[in-house]
Amino acid sequence: MKKWLRSLSGRQIKLGISTGISVIIFLALTGVIALLAGRQAEQHVDRRWDSEGGAAQVSCFFSPNAKITQDSIESFEHSLDNALKEASIEQDSPNPGARLWADAYSAEGTITLSTERGSVEADALGIGGDFFLFHQPQLISGSYFSGNDLMQDYVILDRNASWQLFGSADVAGMTVNIAGRPHMVIGVVDCPDGKLYEAAGLDGTRVFVSYETLSRYGQSGGINHYEIVMPNPVNQYAENYVREQLGSPEKEVEVLENSSRYQIGKRLRLLLSFGTRSMNGKAIIYPYWENVARGYEDILALLTLFQLLFLIYPSGVVLVFIVIRWKNKTWTARTVFVSLQDKLQRAGDRRREQKKNGKKREEKSWLDDDAEEKQKRRQKKQEERRRRKLDKEFQADRRKSGKRG
Numbered sequence: 158m159k160k161w162l163r164s165l166s167g168r169q170i171k172l173g174i175s176t177g178i179s180v181i182i183f184l185a186l187t188g189v190i191a192l193l194a195g196r197q198a199e200q201h202v203d204r205r206w207d208s209e210g211g212a213a214q215v216s217c218f219f220s221p222n223a224k225i226t227q228d229s230i231e232s233f234e235h236s237l238d239n240a241l242k243e244a245s246i247e248q249d250s251p252n253p254g255a256r257l258w259a260d261a262y263s264a265e266g267t268i269t270l271s272t273e274r275g276s277v278e279a280d281a282l283g284i285g286g287d288f289f290l291f292h293q294p295q296l297i298s299g300s301y302f303s304g305n306d307l308m309q310d311y312v313i314l315d316r317n318a319s320w321q322l323f324g325s326a327d328v329a330g331m332t333v334n335i336a337g338r339p340h341m342v343i344g345v346v347d348c349p350d351g352k353l354y355e356a357a358g359l360d361g362t363r364v365f366v367s368y369e370t371l372s373r374y375g376q377s378g379g380i381n382h383y384e385i386v387m388p389n390p391v392n393q394y395a396e397n398y399v400r401e402q403l404g405s406p407e408k409e410v411e412v413l414e415n416s417s418r419y420q421i422g423k424r425l426r427l428l429l430s431f432g433t434r435s436m437n438g439k440a441i442i443y444p445y446w447e448n449v450a451r452g453y454e455d456i457l458a459l460l461t462l463f464q465l466l467f468l469i470y471p472s473g474v475v476l477v478f479i480v481i482r483w484k485n486k487t488w489t490a491r492t493v494f495v496s497l498q499d500k501l502q503r504a505g506d507r508r509r510e511q512k513k514n515g516k517k518r519e520e521k522s523w524l525d526d527d528a529e530e531k532q533k534r535r536q537k538k539q540e541e542r543r544r545r546k547l548d549k550e551f552q553a554d555r556r557k558s559g560k561r562g
Contacts, residue, residue, distance in 0.1 A: 172474060176470070176471045176474045179467045179468075182467045183464055183468050186460055186463060186464040189460060190460050193453060193460075194419035197419070197449075197450060197453060199415075200415045200416075200418060200419070201415070201416070202214045202291050202386050203389075203415075203416045207388075211388060211389065212387060212416075213386070213388075213389035213394070213395035213396065213416045213417075214384065214385070214415040214416050215385050215387070215395050215396050215399045216382070216383070216384045216412070216415055217382070217383040217384070217399060217403050217404070217411070217412050218410070218411045218443060218444075218447065219379075219380065219383070219409060219410055219441065220381070220410075220439060220440040220441045221378040221379060221381070221440065222409050223381075223409040223410055224379065225379065225380045225383070225403075226379070226380065227285065227380070229380075229403075230262055230285070230286075236402060237258065237398070240398065241257055241258075241387075246390060257388055258385060258387035259287045259385070260286050260287065260384060260385040261284065261285065261286035261287050261288040261290065261291050261304065261384050262284070262285045262286055262288075262304075262383045263282050263285065263288055263368070263380070263382045263444070264282070264371055264372070264378070264379055264381055264382070265281075265378070265381060265442065266280075266281050266282075266371050266376050266377030266378070267280060267281055267375060268281040268364065268370075268376070269336075269375075270314075270322060270333045270335055271322075271333065271334045271335075272322045272331075272332075272333055274321075274323060275321065275322065276322075277318055277322055277362055279318050279361070279363060279364045280358075280361050280362065280364075281363070281364050281365070281366055281375050281377075282363070282364075282371075282444075283366055283369075283371025283372060283375070283377060284304045284365060284366070284368060285304035285368040286303075286304045287303060287305070288365075289301035289302070289303070290386075291384050291386075294347065294348050294349070295346060295347045296344055296345070296346055296347075297316060297319075297326045297327075297344075297346060297347055298326060298327045298328070298329045298344060298345045299329030299330070299344030300343060300344050301343075302343050302367075304368060306367075309367040310338070310339070310341060311340065311341055311367065312340045312342055312343065312364055312365065312366050313343060313344045313345070313346055313365040313366075314328070314333075314342055314344075314364050315345070315347070315362060315363045316346070316348075317363075318362045318363070318364055319342075319345045321362065326345050327345075328342050329342055329343060330342065330343075335366070335370060335375075336373075340370065346365075348363055353449060353452050354449060356452070357446075357448035357449045358444070359445050381441070383403065384415075385399065393414065396412065396414040400412045408438070408439055409439065409441075410439075411439060411441055415450070418450070418454065419453075419454070419457060421461070423454075424454075424457055424458050427458040428462060431458075
């Protein structure tokens with residue numbers, strides 16, 4: 158090893174060190190990308206729904222002109238049940254309450270809440286279905302609610318709204334008034350903060366109410382987000398089905414599969430669309446979680462670019478090394494074949510020699526065992542002769558002593 162290192166020039170050593178550093182940076186970037194992508198729990202609901210990878214999460218975003226209603230959602234759900242039944246996709250879980258799919262819809266708007274302490278006009282999200290299966294802001298107190306509950310007079314406050322209305326964050330079970338109607342505070346949450354989240358839309362006071370409450374007592378442009386996690390027996394089955402049922406007209410709807418949005422193929426396509434990605438000809442306003450997801454897409458795409466650059470450099474060095482070695486080769490295909498044949502012959506000779514030596518060792522062991530047995534028999538005969546001699550001497554002594562008596 159030392160001799161080989163001494164044979165290298167300073168340039169070769171520097172090239173080797175820089176190549177090693179590039180590989181280390183490439184591996185580090187790979188780890189960072191995997192970490193950042195894995196932290197986006199809202200984009201990986203399918204993993205929680207089906208740990209075996211048989212489900213996909215799909216999101217739809219609508220402009221106000223799409224005119225999506227609760228009846229539209231119910232019609233889609235009914236057609237989905239029939240489609241899954243026709244495709245022989247059935248729930249095989251022993252749990253009687255298990256479901257094949259879960260969905261949620263929501264609408265952005267504003268709403269005014271009041272208590273004896275004062276009133277607050279807040280950004281509101283009117284939800285339906287299993288919204289908090291997909292989005293789980295950190296609870297400070299209380300719990301989430303479902304848009305499928307019979308009682309639709311629940312409200313979840315963020316920390317700011319809770320302090321403005323009650324002067325405390327521990328207010329689960331208390332009542333706020335919305336347009337003079339009492340609503341129960343079922344929970345208080347801490348919305349994510351930071352520059353990215355503020356830019357995404359979490360820069361003010363926010364509350365979560367049922368879609369019915371927002372549409373009756375607040376201001377809203379109607380349903381503009383829909384999400385579903387459902388079986389995905391073949392690649393893009395879920396996305397294509399949702400696109401076919403809810404994806405028209407195209408200028409008013411955007412459909413995407415969350416499950417695969419951070420994969421390498423999607424990140425490379427994002428790099429290729431650099432400069433046009435931010436151009437949106439659709440009248441769609443993304444919710445805060447989608448804005449955050451798109452922000453992370455841009456970050457991961459940039460990291461992927463650097464990752465590729467740090468991969469290209471060592472790959473180029475290895476390629477040049479192979480080309481140089483090829484040009485300076487002292488062998489031909491025939492010499493390689495002859496050398497390989499010779500090595501195989503030598504290996505065969507070694508195996509035959511080992512077998513031969515093994516047989517000799519076995520024969521020697523058998524001979525050694527036979528000699529040992531003979532030695533034992535010889536010692537046994539000598540012992541028997543000594544015993545007979547001692548018996549004769551003992552008998553002779555007894556006879557002599559009897560005659561004297």
